[in-house]
Amino acid sequence: MNWDGVSEFVAVVEAGSFTAASRRLGISTAQVSRQVSALEERLGTRLLYRTTRRVSMTEAGQVYYRHCRPLLDGLTEAEQAVTELQQVPRGLLRMTAPVTYGENIVAPLVNDFLARYPDLEVDLVLTNRRLDLVAEGVDLAIRAGQLEDSTMVARRLASRAFHVCASPEYLAVHGEPRTLADLDRHQCLRGTLDIWRFQEQGQPRQVRVQGRLHCNSGWALVDAALKGLGIVQLPEYYVQAHLDTGRLVPLLTPYQVADDGIWGLYPRTRHLSAKVRMMLDHLERNL
The missing domain is CATH 3.40.190.10 (Periplasmic binding protein-like II)
Incomplete structure (x- = not known):
């Protein structure tokens, strides 16, 4: 594709005159006029109405401008993308x-x-x-x-990943839940929500839990679980270190929810x- 005259045509449309377009592009008014005229000749149609007072687009000019503006934007973005490959964040x-x-x-x-x-x-x-x-x-x-x-x-x-877990001390006294229904018999350490998320037979399942402690701090809930106060469901970055050392024991793993x-x-x-x-x-x- 021959791009000659396209930038000049768009600049004239957006600046409102050949003189203003020449200032915008940093070239002479005569050069802008020559390029636009050559473009019209190549396309075989008039794009602009020129009078001593103003410049306006013909119907063909309006259609051509609507197509050319996104193309020029794309070229600018392509140059910016390549340039920024060499840049550092600042x-x-x-x-x-x-x-x-x-x-x-x-x-x-x-x-x-x-x-x-x-x-x-x-x-x-x-x-x-x-x-x-x-x-x-x-x-x-x-x-x-x-x-x-x-x-x-x-x-x-x-x-x-979300883990349901409790301390060995809690489990020694209260036993280990084997099904989601078993949670009704346990102290569940609740965070901002009373709903725990699980997956059962490939389908999401929500279980409303209850217990003596309700707190919006994950670290407070971890501390309570370590002290044998109940079962907790928390993301891995709260409990993984304690699971690795055995201070907390994973529970209900067949029902573990898919990773967020x-x-x-x-x-x-x-x-x-x-x-x-x-x-x-x-x-x-x-x-």
């Missing part, structure tokens, strides 16, 4: 992540990334509140679990900046 990157997962998993990886790229500044907000990324100017959100419908772009970075996703969410834009793209790559490699 400027401010605003991120958010859940509190516990952010403190223990995400923040250390972000710190490693900062140590590697001294031109980057990160504002990391740890909160369990789902921030509006566009309204609050957040470039990247780390989310765990099932995602809500949104206009955001989601990239799966890792997964997390750990996601990177960012606003849908035409081109992803180097700082967001490289941070996503770094988190995916290391999570």
Whole structure:
């Protein structure tokens, strides 16, 4: 395809005159006029009405402009993408992540990334509140679990497993639950929800549990489980170390729910900046 005259034509349409287009492109008005005229001759149709006062598009010009504008945008994005391959992340990157997962998993990886790229500044907000990324100017959100419908772009970075477990001391006194129905006879250490998630015969299953302790801190629930106060269901980053040492015992493993996703969410834009793209790559490699 011959691109001669396309940029000049689009510039004239958007700037409103040949003179303004020439300033925008950094070339002479005469050159802009020659290029547009040559384009019209090549296409065999008039694209612009020219008068001493104004320039307007013909019907053919309107059709041609609608097709050319996205093409020029695509060329710009292609150049930016290639250029950014050679770039390093710089400027401010605003991120958010859940509190516990952010403190223990995400923040250390972000710190490693900062140590590697001294031109980057990160504002990391740890909160369990789902921030509006566009309204609050957040470039990247780390989310765990099932995602809500949104206009955001989601990239799966890792997964997390949920474990049901209790201490050997608790099990010695109360016995081990073998079925989901057995949970009715046990002290269940509840977090923000009274519902525990399971999988039974390939289908998701939710079980409402009860117990003496209800707390919105995962670490408090782990401590209670270690002290023999009941059974807990928590993500692996709370309990895996204790499962490895035997201080907690896995329960109901045939009913264990399928792993949840750990996601990177960012606003849908035409081109992803180097700082967001490289941070996503770094988190995916290391999570």
